[in-house]
Structures are given as C-alpha cells and as structure tokens.
Amino acid sequence: MVNPMKCFLHTSADAVGSCKFCHKGLCAACVGDSGYGLACSESCKAELLSIKDMMTKSKMLYGQTKGRFPILAIMLVSMGGLFSVIGLASIKTGRGIFPLGIGLLFLMLGVLALINQRRSGIRS
Ligand SMILES: [Zn+2]
Numbered sequence: 001m002v003n004p005m006k007c008f009l010h011t012s013a014d015a016v017g018s019c020k021f022c023h024k025g026l027c028a029a030c031v032g033d034s035g036y037g038l039a040c041s042e043s044c045k046a047e048l049l050s051i052k053d054m055m056t057k058s059k060m061l062y063g064q065t066k067g068r069f070p071i072l073a074i075m076l077v078s079m080g081g082l083f084s085v086i087g088l089a090s091i092k093t094g095r096g097i098f099p100l101g102i103g104l105l106f107l108m109l110g111v112l113a114l115i116n117q118r119r120s121g122i123r124s
Pocket residue numbers: 019020021022023024039040041044
C-alpha cells in the first residue's frame with residue numbers, strides 16, 4: 001500500500017482495522033473486538049450492538065413465522081388440489097385439461113415454496 005490508513009487517535013500509528021460503524025482507522029492499541037466488530041468509541045459500540053440486536057430479533061421473528069406456518073405453500077397446494085380435482089372430474093368432457101394444468105402448476109409452486117422454506121429454515 002502506498003498510503004496506509006492511520007489510526008484516527010494516534011496519527012503516527014498505522015491502522016490495522018477500521019470502525020465497523022463510522023469506518024475510522026484504528027491501530028492495534030485501539031482495536032477492541034468483542035464479537036460485534038471493531039468499534040472506535042463507546043457510542044459506535046452501542047450503535048453496533050443495537051444493530052446486531054435488531055437483526056437477531058428480526059431474524060428470529062422471520063424464522064418463527066416462516067417455520068410455524070407455511071401459509072403460502074398450503075394455499076398453493078390446496079388450490080392446486082382443488083383445480084386438479086375439478087380438472088380430473090371433467091376430463092372426460094374434454095374441458096378438464098385447462099383446470100388440470102392450472103392445478104398441477106399450483107401444486108408445483110406449492111412444493112417449490114415448501115422446499116424454499118425448508119432451505120431457509122436450515123440456514124437460520
Ligand atoms: Zn466509530
């Protein structure tokens with residue numbers, strides 16, 4: 001590096017990292033990583049903590065509602081089932097192809113939604 005970043009407090013010391021919140025340079029003496037990223041001051045630390053807290057909470061909420069009740073997938077599958085039944089019932093009349101096609105499409109989308117939900121459940 002031609003012009004390495006300096007610590008914002010110790011202008012003669014090279015920065016080894018930067019504050020995760022305000023991106024000021026931090027030297028080895030100033031770096032205090034306690035698990036939530038580097039922070040230059042108590043106020044930045046507090047900001048980072050509150051952001052992390054918010055993200056964990058929203059992730060938990062999202063995961064719970066998603067995991068407990070796959071409304072979209074259930075709706076799609078039941079719609080698909082309904083259309084498929086209508087289609088099968090009238091297939092002999094020759095007019096069942098259209099609702100059957102829609103039914104299968106809905107079933108497919110429902111299964112895809114279920115698979116997506118499982119994948120994201122594992123990730124979180
Ligand atoms: Zn900062």
